[in-house]
Amino acid sequence: MINAGDAAACVSDGVRDGDHEVILVLDLGSTWLKGGLARADGSLLYIDRVASPLRGATALDAETVWQAVLAMLLQLHGKAGQGKALAIAITGATRTHVFLDGQGQPCGPVMLWNDPAGAQHGDCVAQAYGVAGSSAGYGAFHPLSRVLQFAQDHDGVLPQAMAEIKDWLNSRLTGRLVTDTVAYGRIVSGHGGDTCLFDVLGRLGLRKSVVPSPASPVSVLGVATCSGLQGVPVVVGSFDTWSSCLGMGAMLDGGVYDISGTTQVLGTFSVRPRPVKGMVSMPWTDTLWQTGGPCQTGMGSLAWFARAFLGSDDPADTLAAAQASSANDVPLCLPYLSGERMPLWNDTLSASFHGVKSHHVRADMAQALVEGLVLAHRLALDVMQVRGPDAVLHMSGGGAQLSQWVQARADGFDMPIELCVAEETALAGAALAAGVATGRYDSIAAAQSVVAAGHSRILPRRERAAYFKSKAAAFSSMLSRDVSLS
Template identity: 30%
Template sequence: MSILAFDLGGSALKACLFEDSGRAVARARVDLGFDEPVPGWSEADPVRWWDALRNAVAVLVREAPPSVAGIQAISICGFTRTQVFLDGELNPVRPAIGFRDRRASDYGELMRVNAAGDDPDIDQLNGFHPLSRLLWLKEHEPENWRRIRYVLEPKDFLNLELTGIPISDEVSHYWLAKAFEGGQASLAARCGIDRAILPSLGRPHAVIGAISAAVSREMPFLKGATVVVGSNDTWSAVAGMSGLVPGRAYCVSGSSEVVGMICGREAHASGLATVRWGRDLWQLGGPGQNGSNTVDWANAVLRSNEAHAVCTRDTPQPLIFLPYLLGERTPFWDGDLRGALLGLEATTGASDIRQAVMEGVAYINRVVVERAESAAGHIASELRIGGGGARNARWNQVRADVLGRPVLASAEPETGLAGCLATAIAALGSDSPGDDLQSQPRFRRFDPSPDRQGRYDELYRLFGEAHEALAPISRQLAGMARRDSAQSIHSHKKGIL
């Protein structure tokens, strides 16, 4: 029997068929994306994700070796901070609101007004919080709001299509579930949101049930498979790197990055999310807005062969890059932050700028890790990194130098799928997925260079000063952009009328 794993990402759905031994025997990828109907909005039709899964299964059927006799379990992970709204018939009410969507920024203040004054998670009550999205929908789309029965995460929608059962996991739905704690005194209740929209929650390695009869008829390849609850892509990727160990820091480096540290007790730090990830396991960190997409942006803007070259200077030109091309979530939670590049000279080359862009993202990594270390009371032994960004050796060395910590880059290209495999194995018989994930995955180690430590400490200090100085200007520029956009829409409508 075999295990089928899916990783639903913002840009693609990836699938892998594993044999009992854990060896990958077939892979598939289906490209996806988000719609941006209004500046600052990010939406997707959940049906596209289901179509992508069906297309991926068709590829796996063609690619699977004859030795694959049947699928024993299916485990799915997916991006989070995205809301799928279902009606009473379990059909989507409207497009899902994506993790980069900034439309609900004003509702963060409403939540903070209703929150307890000593709430340790006050920084998380912002426009990216699931409750803020619900408040926006309730006010701006009342007809859709009245139709909502459940709010699910993206991978939950795929599990629903496979089994007919609406359920999520305790990790992915942590923030919305927490908003309902306390009954009538809960934050959600004070904001006028009923708990009925919250689905049942299980542990990531819990079993949902079997594939539905309708899906078995459409995709016989899946017949008889057991579907696992699964979790979000970050939890699964860290699990796939054997990172669910207190004292280890992690970075899941994709288009945007998720950075944090695993602790053996609950702790809180400004701007960081504290989420229970398992028995005696807590993560301090959270998702950012910028990562490989920032490097891609630099390459595209520079439009030069030199843009892709590694900086070869012994001492690259000192530049400070604030990587806020899409605002920033962790650790600043400010959608109005904007990017900046400081220190330009006539001799500045494309490779200098690209180096600065990589450094800017690494400085954000360091802010998160240092805040987590301070809250946890101990230093991270290492940072384990996976995802597309982990394949950039130069960037891994920059991170090690900036952080002053060893960086272990996973040799497994798809750590999320590896985590799904381990979760499925746990669901089939082990008490905890963490026990099954200590299979010593392969890593390439990058140690910090003592020769560069002092220089990066100085640049990191300047990065912090630049952030503080330019944040107010960023917010004013963002406000101007919104006014210009509103005036443009008004003028367009007036012209049509």
């Protein structure tokens, strides 16, 4: 972390000659609340982090989140010293919702990203979208299913609005509630339809106001009105995955990304939509479509093993345990501890180990979990049809700092992995979005072009790639007993 003195010195250099401008950037994650001072080119001058109010929360009061965010923003504003705050740009965990009453006040606890609420309403929501048959993708975690679940849990009382946590925080800063066009598009299109959103809401008996109006993530929402931040422009922004893709330089035609955090998010970009079963295909910029989505599996699964068997909470300890495995017949693991989102959209799946023998030890089980996670994400990439001899995977997130995890993914995917220079790509991407919103760049593509070069590349090892290829067939066969992959 750059210290406060260095930060003030960096800030005084300015974004351009004669400027003394910095962007207050903030990333509200499921584990950490990270804040920083950045230039409009995404370079970070100062970074700080504290435990996220979302971490391990139950019945979380939205006001608690707001107070933590406000404290961080005020601290950053103070750290800027003589620098001028060009803008505030917030990003963070998506599918974390605040339900609001007619006065715009929270009327229930925050519904967190990992809450599978709404599963039982999947068929109803799918039908409202005009989707026949399977309700995959419309139940657990779908925003409108969550609204129905909220009403069921509150004696039929419907919220006036449902806001992504980032959008609600922006509304606390400015007094205006909107959502960004990327998050909005996810609700409008569902998973492959062009049905009018108001028609869908009408069929479900929901108010038109329940989904806030959309605005470009690279636009200014308004200015902050709260004490200590008055007059600072607030950028609409978007969720952490969108920001990270921009910050790591992956948001380009043919780009493939892997953001490794508590959960894993994978996807690819193209100039035209690529409808793929089990994937969200939607516009992320004026010129690019994203195909992919979030997995329920990721570093959080490694942390679970550490808690259950190692007396720790650190995913790195699971990786270290796995490194001690010497078995030639590592068990096969289906790593779905909390069901799975993309590409299976099945909240009923559970984790299991297969082929366990009496000679297997804890290290072998840790290795089985590591391999199972890699194979689950390889499956997602195969559904996207992006693995190939010329493909490169852009990777960021906390997992990208763990060399063993990165190498296992390069081997398992049989593709090179590029690691971004910027350690906090979500913060860097939020700064770039602010750069566009405040006119420093004329487009997202222009902002993307300034992302620093110098990525390091990790290559797959031939022998391990062949091992994962053989193991992938067994993984798919075992998984097909529980869910259709067709």
